[in-house]
Amino acid sequence: MKQPVTPPEVVDRGDPESQADAFRKSRNARRTELMEDYVELIANLTERSGEARQTDIARCLGVTQPTVAKMLKRLAEENLVTQRPYRGVFLTEEGQRLAWATHRRHEIVEAFLVHIGVDPDSARKDAEGIEHHVSDKTLKAFENLLKKA
Amino acid sequence: MKQPVTPPEVVDRGDPESQADAFRKSRNARRTELMEDYVELIANLTERSGEARQTDIARCLGVTQPTVAKMLKRLAEENLVTQRPYRGVFLTEEGQRLAWATHRRHEIVEAFLVHIGVDPDSARKDAEGIEHHVSDKTLKAFENLLKKA
DNA sequence: AACGTTTTATAGTCTAGGCTAAGTTTTATC
DNA sequence: GATAAAACTTAGCCTAGACTATAAAACGTT
Numbered sequence: 226m227k228q229p230v231t232p233p234e235v236v237d238r239g240d241p242e243s244q245a246d247a248f249r250k251s252r253n254a255r256r257t258e259l260m261e262d263y264v265e266l267i268a269n270l271t272e273r274s275g276e277a278r279q280t281d282i283a284r285c286l287g288v289t290q291p292t293v294a295k296m297l298k299r300l301a302e303e304n305l306v307t308q309r310p311y312r313g314v315f316l317t318e319e320g321q322r323l324a325w326a327t328h329r330r331h332e333i334v335e336a337f338l339v340h341i342g343v344d345p346d347s348a349r350k351d352a353e354g355i356e357h358h359v360s361d362k363t364l365k366a367f368e369n370l371l372k373k374a
Numbered sequence: 375m376k377q378p379v380t381p382p383e384v385v386d387r388g389d390p391e392s393q394a395d396a397f398r399k400s401r402n403a404r405r406t407e408l409m410e411d412y413v414e415l416i417a418n419l420t421e422r423s424g425e426a427r428q429t430d431i432a433r434c435l436g437v438t439q440p441t442v443a444k445m446l447k448r449l450a451e452e453n454l455v456t457q458r459p460y461r462g463v464f465l466t467e468e469g470q471r472l473a474w475a476t477h478r479r480h481e482i483v484e485a486f487l488v489h490i491g492v493d494p495d496s497a498r499k500d501a502e503g504i505e506h507h508v509s510d511k512t513l514k515a516f517e518n519l520l521k522k523a
Numbered sequence: 524a525a526c527g528t529t530t531t532a533t534a535g536t537c538t539a540g541g542c543t544a545a546g547t548t549t550t551a552t553c
Numbered sequence: 554g555a556t557a558a559a560a561c562t563t564a565g566c567c568t569a570g571a572c573t574a575t576a577a578a579a580c581g582t583t
Contacts, residue, residue: 245435284391427530441572
């Protein structure tokens with residue numbers, strides 16, 4: 226299917242094409258989200274217990290171990306992790322950068338929600354879902370408000 | 375090697391089981407999100423032009439018409455829409471209720487982002503992704519800040 | 524009333540991300 | 554050092570949500 230390129234400067238809320246872009250973006254984001262969840266979790270597990278094994282990841286994500294195995298293969302292909310069987314999964318430098326960026330964004334979103342009066346528990350839960358959809362510009366806006374306080 | 379913005383840290387995100395629940399919830403939410411997008415759009419189209427045909431929906435969502443047809447079948451099974459071929463798709467009462475709630479949440483999120491200084495285009499795009507992950511409590515916090523202004 | 528256009532329906536394919544089941548390799552224990 | 558347990562691999566299947574290609578039905582215009 227052809228996707229006409231809409232000039233960025235033309236922004237009309239009612240324009241179907243521009244709306245379609247937003248939906249496309251939202252749909253395509255799903256792959257990235259999963260990757261981000263994985264690298265963030267791997268960073269956490271490694272930090273906490275020195276290693277991140279497939280079974281640990283599976284338990285934390287609520288999926289089965291073969292599912293994790295398949296996803297790790299993909300992450301390895303994308304140069305985000307390296308695997309040493311029976312010794313755990315490790316982030317590449319690129320993976321660590323992604324993990325840190327994701328983590329940082331997560332923290333800002335969560336802190337921001339708390340800051341505007343959301344109770345900590347809800348903030349934590351909502352941040353988990355929201356974080357992947359926050360653009361740099363929105364993140365900056367969050368930071369600005371946090372700084373002012 | 376690029377240095378990360380923030381050093382790695384240990385984050386307490388709860389025990390593995392509760393984390394797994396959060397991820398499961400997030401995964402299952404996908405279906406709901408799509409349904410919400412559809413009913414919201416159908417409500418919009420109906421209001422603006424008096425009818426919502428498959429081709430209109432397809433163009434607005436950036437997908438093909440057969441994709442829409444398949445999804446409408448599902449929405450009909452869930453009692454959210456009724457179809458009158460060549461006259462458009464119509465929301466059931468249940469569908470209208472869902473559309474209204476979704477639309478309201480969407481508007482608040484988008485208005486809130488603009489209010490804290492995000493440019494309208496980014497706000498619109500981010501809202502599309504964020505809206506589905508905003509709990510009632512967070513929504514209320516957004517509203518409160520909007521009212522103050 | 525017939526014809527071309529638009530809209531809708533259907534069939535078949537693809538990919539991502541789940542799952543189970545079963546086999547293999549490594550680690551740990553006795 | 555044998556053997557059980559744990560971790561990993563692999564194969565095959567399923568579903569959702571996308572796509573293309575094509576057929577059928579209704580609409581509008583003349």
